[in-house]
Amino acid sequence: MQKTILITGSSRGIGASTARLAALQGYQVMVNYITNQQAALKIVDDINQNGGKASCQQADVSSESDVVALFQTIDRQLGPLTALVNNAGILEHQMRVEQMDVERWQRVLASNVLSCFLCSREAIHRMSQKRGGAGGSIVNVSSIAARTGSPGEYVDYAASKGAVDAFTLGLAKEVADEGIRVNAVRPGFIYTDIHASGGEPNRVDRLKDSLPMKRGGTPDEVAHAILWLLSDEASYCTGTFLDLTGGR
Ligand code: NAP
Numbered sequence: 001m002q003k004t005i006l007i008t009g010s011s012r013g014i015g016a017s018t019a020r021l022a023a024l025q026g027y028q029v030m031v032n033y034i035t036n037q038q039a040a041l042k043i044v045d046d047i048n049q050n051g052g053k054a055s056c057q058q059a060d061v062s063s064e065s066d067v068v069a070l071f072q073t074i075d076r077q078l079g080p081l082t083a084l085v086n087n088a089g090i091l092e093h094q095m096r097v098e099q100m101d102v103e104r105w106q107r108v109l110a111s112n113v114l115s116c117f118l119c120s121r122e123a124i125h126r127m128s129q130k131r132g133g134a135g136g137s138i139v140n141v142s143s144i145a146a147r148t149g150s151p152g153e154y155v156d157y158a159a160s161k162g163a164v165d166a167f168t169l170g171l172a173k174e175v176a177d178e179g180i181r182v183n184a185v186r187p188g189f190i191y192t193d194i195h196a197s198g199g200e201p202n203r204v205d206r207l208k209d210s211l212p213m214k215r216g217g218t219p220d221e222v223a224h225a226i227l228w229l230l231s232d233e234a235s236y237c238t239g240t241f242l243d244l245t246g247g248r
Contacts, residue, residue, distance in 0.1 A: 001082070001134065002028065002079060002080075002082075003025075003026055003027040003028070003082050003083065004027065004028045004029075004030070004074065004078045004079055004080060004081050004082050004083070005022050005027040005028070005029055005030065005081070005082065005083040005084070005085065005230070006030045006032065006070070006071075006074060006081060006083075006084050006085070006119070006123075007019050007022065007029065007030070007031065007032065007085040007087055008032045008061045008084075008085065008086055008087050008088035008115060008119060009032060009033070009034070009061070009087045009088030009089065010029075010031045010032055010033070010040070010043065010085075010087065011031065011032075011033035011036045011037075011039040011040035011043065011056075012033075012036065012039055012192065012193055013190075013192035013193060013194060013219055014087055014141060014187065014190060014192060014219045014222045014223065014226075015031075015032075015085070015087040015088070016031075016039070016043050016219065017218075017219035017220045017222070017223035018085055018087065018219075018222075018223040018226050018227065019031050019043050019047070019054065020043065020046065020047065020223075021220070021223045021224065021227050022083075022227060023047040023050070023052035023053075023054060024050075024052070025227055025231075027082075027083065028052075028053045028054070028078045028079075029044075029047060029052065029053070029054040029055075030054070030055055030056070030057065030070075030073075030074050030077075030078060031043050031044055031054055031055070031056035031057075032056065032057060032058075032059055032061065032070060032088070033056065033058055034058065034059070034060050034061075034088070035058075037056075037058060040056040040058075041056060043056070044056045053078075055073075055077050055078065057069075057070055057073050061088050061111075061115035061118065061119055062110035062111050062114050062115045062118070064118055067115075067118040067119055067122055068122065070122075071119075071122040071123075071126070075126070080126060080133070080134060081123055081126050081127065081136065082127070082134070082135075082136045082137070083136055083137050083138070083139075083230045084119055084120065084123040084136070084137075084138045084139075085138075085139050085140075085141065085226055085230070086115065086116040086119055086120065086138065086139070086140045086141060086164075087141040087226075088111065088115055089111060089112045089115075089141065089143075089160075089194075090107065090108060090111045090112065090157075090194075090197060091108070091154050091157040091194060091197055091198045092104050092107070092108060092154065092156075092157070092197065092198065093197075093198060093199040094152070094153040094154060094198050094199055094200065095153075095154075096152060097155050097156070100156060104156065105156050108154075108156045108157055108160050109156075109160055109163075112157070112160035112161065112163075112164065113160050113163045113164060113167070116140055116164055116167055117167065120138055120167075120171060120182075123136065123138060123180075124175060124178075124180065127178075127179065127180050128175060128178040128179070128180060129178050129179040130178045131178075133179070134179070135178070135179025135180055136179070136180050136181075137180065137181045137182075137183075137229070137230045137231075137234075138171070138180065138181070138182045138183070139182075139183050139184065139185060139226045139229045139230055140164050140167065140168050140182070140183070140184040140185075141164075141184070141185055141187070141222075141226070142161045142164045142165050142168070142184045142185065142186045142241070143157070143158070143161040143186055143187060143188075144186045144187065144188045144243060144245050144248060145157060145158035145161050146158060146161035146162040146164070146165045146186060147186070153198070154198060161186075164184065165184060165186075165241065168182055168183065168184040168239065168241070169239050172238040172239030173238075173239060176238055176239075181229075181234070181235075181237065181238040182238055182239065183229040183234070183237055183238060183239065183240050183241070183242070184240075184241050184242075185222060185225050185226055185229065185241070185242045185243075185244055186241055186242070186243045186244065186245070187217060187222050187244045187245070188211070188216075188217060188243070188244060188245030188246060188248050189203070189204040189207055189208060189211065189216045189217065189245075189246070190204070190216060190217045190218065190219060190221075190222055190244075191204050191216050191217070191218060191219070192219055204216035208246075210248075211245070211246040211247060211248050212246060212247030212248065213246035213247050214246075215246060216246070217244055217245075217246060221244060222244050225242045225244055228242075229242060
C-alpha cells in the first residue's frame, strides 16, 4: 500500500529532516509551512530530484479553514493519508510568567495545541477503520519541557507540550481499535532555528555541557525516532513517548 505522510511545519528544522527521511523510506510527502515558501520548495525539489514524490502547501495549522483545505489538497494530489506528524510549533521570548500577555498565550496554545487537535481530527476522518479508512499512524512532537516546565524561560510553551502529552495518551486509547496508533517524541536540546525565536540562538551550545551526553541533538536524530514510531516496526506501540534528550 502506498504510504502518504503529512508533516506539519516541515520547511525547516525537525520537520524538514523528517520529510527528507520519510521520502527515503518510500512515503509520498506533503510538506507544510506557514511563511517560508522558499525553504519548503527546496525540500520538495530535493525529494523529487532524488526520485521521491513531494508537494508543499502553505497553511497555518492553528486555523481550522487552512487545515481543512490542506487535507483536501492531500486527498486530491497524493491520495489516502497514512501518517501524520504534528510537528509545527513555536516558542516565544524567554521571560517569567508574570511578564507574559494573553496574546502570547493564545499564539502559543493555538500553534502548539490547537494545531494537533485540528490535524488529528482530519487525519482520523480519513484513517479510521470505523469510517472506512485503512488505519494509520500519528506522531506528535512534544518536548522534554513537558517534564521540566521551563521555569524562567517559557512555562507557557512547556504547558502547551504537557497538553500535547495528555492529548497523545487520550487519543491513543480512543482510536486504538480503529487501526490508528498515536505516539509522541519528546526532544530535548536540538540544533534548530527555534531557539532564535526564544531570543537565544546559541541556547543548545550554552546548555549542552549540562547533559549526560555533553552534546545537543540533531534534527535527523529526532526524525529517525519519529519514522520508527510511524513504522510497522512499532506496531504494538501506542500512547508511548520516546525522549530524545542525550540522557537528561
Ligand atoms: P523550527 O526550526 O523553528 O521550525 C518550525 C517549523 O514550524 C517551520 O517549518 C515553520 O514554518 C513551522 N510552523 C510554525 N508555526 C506554524 C503554523 N502555525 N502552521 C504551519 N507551520 C508552522 O522548529 P523545530 O525546532 O524544528 O521544532 C519542531 C517541533 O519540535 C516543535 O513542535 C518544537 O516545539 C519541537 N521541539 C523542538 C526542540 C528543539 O530543541 N529544537 C525541542 C523540543 C521540542 P516556516 O518555515 O514557514 O516558518
